[in-house]
Amino acid sequence: MTALTITPVTTRADRKAFVDLPFRLYRDDPHWVPPLKGEALGLITPEKNGWYSHAEAQLFLAHRDGRVVGRISAHIDTLALTMPAAQGFGPGVGQWGLMEAEDEQVFAALLAQAEDWLRGKGMTRALGPISQSIWEEPGLLIQGYDHPPTVMMGHARPEYRGWIERAGYLPVKQLQTYELDITQEFPPLVKRIIRSGEKNPSIVVREVDKRKFEEEAAIILSILNDAWSDNWGFVPLTPPEIKDVGVKLKPIVFNDLIRIAELDGRPVAFMITLPDLNEAIAPLNGHLLPFGWARLLWWLRKPRVRTMRVPLMGVVKDLQSSRLASQLAFMLIEAIRRASVANYGASRGEIGWILDDNQGMNSIATAIESRVNKVYQIYERTL
Incomplete structure (x- = not known):
């Protein structure tokens, strides 16, 4: 198998590739709703997203055989660091999200890269997926794959749950829609x-x-x-x-x-x-x-x-x-x-x-x- 490489997103072309990946991964999923690409680009562009006024993020892409096969965001919300630890965030808590991957090997490599970035910033605990603000699309879909999400809600492939749990992550909170x-x-x-x-x-x-x-x-x-x-x-x-x-x-x-x-x-x-x-x-x-x-x-x-x-x-x-x-x-x-x-x-x-x-x-x-x-x-x- 061709070697997998993980690279940071640094250019406009990288951001475009980051946004484009789900369109390929979900093209056969009738319940995925394609976002407007301009809106999706705006969310990961600091100049267009007010969340970045109190947060920093590093996006990563995974490449194999000359094409993008995965993506992830590692991010730190400085306001979240000031919140009481009993409420979920607090000092030393970083996050990751916007995760998509072709297979579990790609996901594991991306997650390791995101965790390394968070450690390098002094973080001691990771929460995810949170994409990217808690007010945007928090959490991984684990029930309700059989119908489309409504505006500002996320969708996911069912296999992601096993990948996350096999990577050593434990459930901390569930969010429900009625x-x-x-x-x-x-x-x-x-x-x-x-x-x-x-x-x-x-x-x-x-x-x-x-x-x-x-x-x-x-x-x-x-x-x-x-x-x-x-x-x-x-x-x-x-x-x-x-x-x-x-x-x-x-x-x-x-x-x-x-x-x-x-x-x-x-x-x-x-x-x-x-x-x-x-x-x-x-x-x-x-x-x-x-x-x-x-x-x-x-x-x-x-x-x-x-x-x-x-x-x-x-x-x-x-x-x-x-x-x-x-x-x-x-x-x-x-x-x-x-x-x-x-x-x-x-x-x-x-x-x-x-x-x-x-x-x-x-x-x-x-x-x-x-x-x-x-x-x-x-x-x-x-x-």
């Missing part, structure tokens, strides 16, 4: 809780105003960083990241799909819902040219989708142990459920990811009769 039929009304108990909240003059659930994008984003960011601050794996989102995410997601941000709940005039909860962009980009095979851009722009004018995804929601920490927390969550979900069906023709919702030990959110998902449809796993190993 799906539900949103054309159906919620159970009677949930409906009573919602009606009670709607009668409470202290509670207002409002749409965001896209014309005040930065102001509304600041409100949501404030709630998010408070609500999620005790969660495993939490790293605060920063203004550069919010700015870049805003540019990327603004075309699929619609006022009636993002709601803020106010209690006596104070913003205390939010829910973000996105039309499943993957339904629109799947046929484009990563390219906007020659005609993909026109199809996508037409779709963005008024999306008609099957699935809506809820990537983020939260209630401020001081209310999380109160009955109001679940009531506000149910009210937000119901308001957006109605809009999703009436205004976008959606019939399916997907909530997540949710940590497997987040009892509050898992209880809410169960109460509205949703079920786990995908599970992602994060692994760890001492370096």
Whole structure:
């Protein structure tokens, strides 16, 4: 067998090869959704990704017989290093992700290279896969290979799980997504809780105003960083990241799909819902040219989708142990459920990811009769 070589990504051509590899590895997988190549390049280009304002990364490519056969990213988030160790990150914790490989030999060589890079930076523990920010595509898909992922969720080959575990990595955390039929009304108990909240003059659930994008984003960011601050794996989102995410997601941000709940005039909860962009980009095979851009722009004018995804929601920490927390969550979900069906023709919702030990959110998902449809796993190993 021809020798395998691992080289760092240093040029624009290297980054292009890094992005192109999954298109070959997944070309026969009907459930893989090809990303837009421009977006994929932006995520690994420091000048285009605000995450790099507090992180550093080294990408690697594996070559055999003159072609690229694997890729991986080794990275360190300096904000993650400052977080409490009990929450998953902390001092000495590096990460790897964006892993794809033709076979286990390639994967093992890439992983060894990533680990060596992390050791050279003083890291003593590795978490993976995290691609690349915890807010992007964390975890390896281990359940739910039989249907496509929704927008901003990952896909993977089933054999990757065995490769990672044989490399000495142990599971540390699972992330779950839930799906539900949103054309159906919620159970009677949930409906009573919602009606009670709607009668409470202290509670207002409002749409965001896209014309005040930065102001509304600041409100949501404030709630998010408070609500999620005790969660495993939490790293605060920063203004550069919010700015870049805003540019990327603004075309699929619609006022009636993002709601803020106010209690006596104070913003205390939010829910973000996105039309499943993957339904629109799947046929484009990563390219906007020659005609993909026109199809996508037409779709963005008024999306008609099957699935809506809820990537983020939260209630401020001081209310999380109160009955109001679940009531506000149910009210937000119901308001957006109605809009999703009436205004976008959606019939399916997907909530997540949710940590497997987040009892509050898992209880809410169960109460509205949703079920786990995908599970992602994060692994760890001492370096």
